[in-house]
Amino acid sequence: MARAAIDSALEIYGLPPIVYPMDPSSGPVGAVCGASQPAAPVASFGISYAGSNPHGPDEHIRLDDFLQSIKFIGRIIHRLGESKSESRNKTSGTTRTSGIH
Numbered sequence: 001m002a003r004a005a006i007d008s009a010l011e012i013y014g015l016p017p018i019v020y021p022m023d024p025s026s027g028p029v030g031a032v033c034g035a036s037q038p039a040a041p042v043a044s045f046g047i048s049y050a051g052s053n054p055h056g057p058d059e060h061i062r063l064d065d066f067l068q069s070i071k072f073i074g075r076i077i078h079r080l081g082e083s084k085s086e087s088r089n090k091t092s093g094t095t096r097t098s099g100i101h
Helices: 002-013 029-033 063-092
Strands: none
C-alpha cells in the first residue's frame, strides 16, 4: 500500500512525497488497522496547498489540484490491482501482461 502511494505520488506530481508515520490521534486509525487479522494497511493523503486554509471558514482547494488528485488516487488503485494480479499469476504459475497503461 505504502509503495503504491509513494510511487504514484512521484509519477503524478513529479516530486518525491514527504512520508510521515500515521499519528494515532489524527483519527481512529488504530481501530481501523487492528480490526482485522492480519491488520489492514492504511495510507492517508489529501488535497491542499499553502493557501488552502485547512479547517478555516474559507477552506478550499484549487480545481487543478483536485483533478491531479483524481489521477493520483486512480494510479494508486491501478498499482494495487497490478500487484494483486502479479500475486495471483505467481501462485497459478501463469504469466500475463496488463493491457492497461
